[in-house]
Amino acid sequence: MVKHLLLSLVFVFSGSLYVVAQSNTSMYKSIKSSVQFFSETPIENIDAISKSMVSAINTSNQNVAAVIAIKTFHFNNAFMEEHFNEKYMESDKYPKATFSGLINEKINFKEPGSYKITVTGKLNIHGVEKVRTISGTLTIDPSMKLNLHTTFDVKLVDHHIEVPQLVMQKVAEVIRVTIDEVYEMQ
Amino acid sequence: MLKKIIFSFALLFSLKGWAQDDLLRTLEKENPPTTDHTIASFKGTRLINLHTIETLGKGSLDFRISHRFGDFSTGTNNLWGLDGPATLRLGFDYSVTDRFTVGIGRSSYGKLIDGFLKYRILRQTNNEDVPISITGLATMNITTLIDPNKNITGVDQYQFFSSRISYLYQLMIARKFNQKLTLQIAPTLIHYNLVQNLNDKNDMFSLAGSGRFKITRSLSITGEYALRVTRYTVQQSTLYHNVASVGIDIETGGHVFQVFVTNATAINEVQAIPYTTTSWQKGEIRLGFNISRVFGIHAHKKGNKDKKW
Numbered sequence: 001m002v003k004h005l006l007l008s009l010v011f012v013f014s015g016s017l018y019v020v021a022q023s024n025t026s027m028y029k030s031i032k033s034s035v036q037f038f039s040e041t042p043i044e045n046i047d048a049i050s051k052s053m054v055s056a057i058n059t060s061n062q063n064v065a066a067v068i069a070i071k072t073f074h075f076n077n078a079f080m081e082e083h084f085n086e087k088y089m090e091s092d093k094y095p096k097a098t099f100s101g102l103i104n105e106k107i108n109f110k111e112p113g114s115y116k117i118t119v120t121g122k123l124n125i126h127g128v129e130k131v132r133t134i135s136g137t138l139t140i141d142p143s144m145k146l147n148l149h150t151t152f153d154v155k156l157v158d159h160h161i162e163v164p165q166l167v168m169q170k171v172a173e174v175i176r177v178t179i180d181e182v183y184e185m186q
Numbered sequence: 187m188l189k190k191i192i193f194s195f196a197l198l199f200s201l202k203g204w205a206q207d208d209l210l211r212t213l214e215k216e217n218p219p220t221t222d223h224t225i226a227s228f229k230g231t232r233l234i235n236l237h238t239i240e241t242l243g244k245g246s247l248d249f250r251i252s253h254r255f256g257d258f259s260t261g262t263n264n265l266w267g268l269d270g271p272a273t274l275r276l277g278f279d280y281s282v283t284d285r286f287t288v289g290i291g292r293s294s295y296g297k298l299i300d301g302f303l304k305y306r307i308l309r310q311t312n313n314e315d316v317p318i319s320i321t322g323l324a325t326m327n328i329t330t331l332i333d334p335n336k337n338i339t340g341v342d343q344y345q346f347f348s349s350r351i352s353y354l355y356q357l358m359i360a361r362k363f364n365q366k367l368t369l370q371i372a373p374t375l376i377h378y379n380l381v382q383n384l385n386d387k388n389d390m391f392s393l394a395g396s397g398r399f400k401i402t403r404s405l406s407i408t409g410e411y412a413l414r415v416t417r418y419t420v421q422q423s424t425l426y427h428n429v430a431s432v433g434i435d436i437e438t439g440g441h442v443f444q445v446f447v448t449n450a451t452a453i454n455e456v457q458a459i460p461y462t463t464t465s466w467q468k469g470e471i472r473l474g475f476n477i478s479r480v481f482g483i484h485a486h487k488k489g490n491k492d493k494k495w
Contacts, residue, residue, distance in 0.1 A: 054217045058209055065210035069219055077482035078243020078281070083437070086226040087403045092312055092365070095219055100210040164404050167438060 026059040026109075028146055028183035035068060035179050037154075039172040046080065046171065048073040055181050057146065062103040064119050066181075069096050088161050088171075094127040107138065109146075114139045128159040136179075146183035151176065224310040227319060227362040228370075230442040230478055231279060231287070231304075233396045234410045234431040235450055235458050239321040239360040239370060241287045241306050247481045248279040250291070252453045254474040257464065267472050275453040295452045297330040310362060323356040327456050349380035352456045356394070370396040374412070376456050383419055390418035392459050398435065406435040408446065412459045419460070427465040429458050433474075444476040 033053040039046040052072035057064050070091040075081040085091040101121015120133040136150030154175045156163065163171045228238040231248065242248055252275040256267035264270075277291025277300075285306040292299050302325040310319040329350045333343045344350050353376070360370035372394040381388055394412040401407060412429040419426065433446020449471045450458040464470030 054213055056209055056213055063209045065213050067210065067213050067217060071222065071225075075482070077480065078246045078284075079480040079482070081243060082226055092222075092224065095222060095312075096214075098210055098214070162403075164402075 027186045028057040028059065028109075029186050030055040030066075030181045031184045032182040033180070035073075035177065037073075038176045038178070040176075041170055041172050044170045046075070048075045048081070048084070050074065053179070053181070055148075055183070057103075057183055059107075059109045062107065063100070064103060064121070065098070065100045067096055067098050070094070088156075088163065089126055094125075097123075097125045099123050101132075101134075103138075104133075109140060110144075112140045112142045112144075123154075125154060126159040126161050130158050144185060146181075148179070148181040148183065151178045153177070221315075222312040224312055224319070224362050227310065227360055227368045228396075228398055229406060229435040229437050230444065230476070232444075232476060232478075233370075233398065233408050234433050234444065234446045234448060234474070234476070235429060235453060236372065236394055236396055236410055236412070236455060237304065237321075237323050237356065237358060238396065239306065239319045239358045241285060241304060241321070242279070242281045242480060244281055244284045245483055246279075246281045247483050248281075248289075249479045249481070250275070250277045250279065251477045252277070252474070253476075254448070254451060254453060255472050257470050257472055259469040259471075273451055273453060291454075293452065293454050293457075295454070296457055298327050298454055298457065299330060300325055300327040300454055300456075302326070310360075318359055318361045321358045321360075323354070323358065325354040325454075325456070327352045327354070327454060343380065352376065352378045354456050356455075360396075366400040368398050372396070374455070374459065376460055378456075381419075382461065383421075385420050387416070387418040389416070390414065390460050391416040394459070404437045408433045408435055408444070410448075412455075414460065425463060426460065427462050429462050430466055431474075441480075442476075442478045446474055447471050448474055 030053065033051055033055065034049065035053050036047060036049045050068060050072040053066055053068040055064070055066035070089045071085055073081070073084065075084065099121060101119045104118045104120055105115065107115055107117065115138045116135065117138045118133050118135045120131070122129050123132045132152070134150055134152045136148055139147040141147065154177055156173055156175065228240050231238060231240045231242060232250070254273045256264060256270045256272060258266045260267050273293065273295040275291050275293040277289055279287055279289035281287045287304040288302070289304070290299075290301045302323060304321060304323045306319070306321045308316060308318065308320040310316050331344070336342045354374065356372050356374045358370055358372040360368060362368040374392045374394055376390050376392065378388055392412050392414050394410065396408070396410045398406045398408045410429070410431045414422065414426075414428060427449060429448065429450045431446050431448035431450070433444055436443045436445070449464045449466050450462045451464060451472070452458040452462065
């Protein structure tokens with residue numbers, strides 16, 4: 001009995017050690033970030049930018065995660081920014097958007113080059129989670145920094161973001177999101 | 187034995203699984219949200235006649251048109267006041283920072299030019315660290331009226347320029363209780379360098395209450411009441427009345443449109459709070475509206491284009 005218990009403990013311990021070791025040696029974290037979105041209609045084009053997204057890539061399991069506080073998006077018109085937070089995104093209720101997924105292609109992070117990748121995972125905006133496959137470009141430069149560039153569309157209805165009829169013609173139903181991240185090994 | 191091994195493996199895998207899913211949670215834990223200020227306590231920087239705790243974001247230029255029609259009590263022939271006499275205020279507010287706003291305006295009533303400084307002292311936060319918002323307001327008002335009795339009496343009441351000036355100091359304290367309800371109370375001091383009637387006091391103190399209740403995302407019901415606290419004139423309760431107003435806020439893209447009913451003819455607080463002669467009881471109320479158009483002239487757009495980061 002004691003032996004079994006010990007064995008179990010060893011297993012568990014080695015398992016957690018493994019996890020710790022992996023995460024210590026193969027974690028990339030974002031050092032620069034730019035998230036832009038763009039809404040295009042014949043009447044008005046609206047864009048906003050945030051530089052406050054935090055993101056990480058775990059190379060051992062190719063896990064990618066990102067968190068952004070909605071209120072860090074800035075518009076040219078401060079009034080519009082308030083509407084965005086208050087009426088559409090309900091930022092007091094849903095303060096952040098998140099993504100967590102896995103890179104589908106096997107990437108050798110030690111090999112500089114440019115890789116077309118797809119990431120499948122859970123995109124949570126406005127408190128509504130959607131499973132998405134997002135494609136992008138991962139560039140590993142000789143100094144082993146990672147550059148990630150991706151552009152994808154977010155449909156407002158997918159995330160239960162309602163646009164009042166009054167401004168329906170001014171806000172696009174599909175919002176284009178462009179993300180640029182630079183990662184450095186931790 | 188086998189059971190134990192399975193148990194061990196299960197534990198091991200659960201740990202590994204936990205580690206994978208946890209990348210997001212680790213990120214979130216490592217980057218706790220910064221101070222999260224409560225937004226949109228009110229839709230606009232004014233509610234009806236009075237200011238709210240709100241200021242606009244840095245670099246916003248707000249062009250404001252405030253209009254009050256004539257009395258309802260003037261009846262059908264005057265189309266219940268829509269024919270006039272109307273009063274108007276045109277004004278510009280500019281937000282120097284997210285907390286500091288300056289503004290100028292001119293009201294037709296009393297030919298009054300006003301300027302104000304408004305500063306957000308405290309902002310309510312969503313985590314309840316700061317339960318209320320506090321904003322301070324100081325206004326200076328100059329009447330450009332020509333004394334109508336000058337030629338008759340031979341005395342110009344505006345002989346000295348300082349006699350044209352009045353001031354208002356207001357401390358607005360507000361709390362957004364939930365997504366729908368916001369209430370505000372504002373101790374207000376008004377000072378006239380030259381009072382209207384012989385025995386009037388130069389200073390008067392008032393307590394103004396404001397509230398808004400959101401019905402839909404773009405529509406709110408609003409209300410204001412200014413209680414005059416100190417005795418500043420002989421005919422305090424007979425000639426003059428407290429200002430009460432109810433209205434709705436309608437909001438579209440870059441505008442806030444406010445329609446309301448009020449007993450105040452004047453738009454500026456220094457005139458409306460102490461010297462409103464019309465009362466609700468006599469039906470001397472009027473329709474009014476405020477339109478606000480906000481221009482974002484602080485362009486960080488250039489920065490976006492020049493550099494990616």
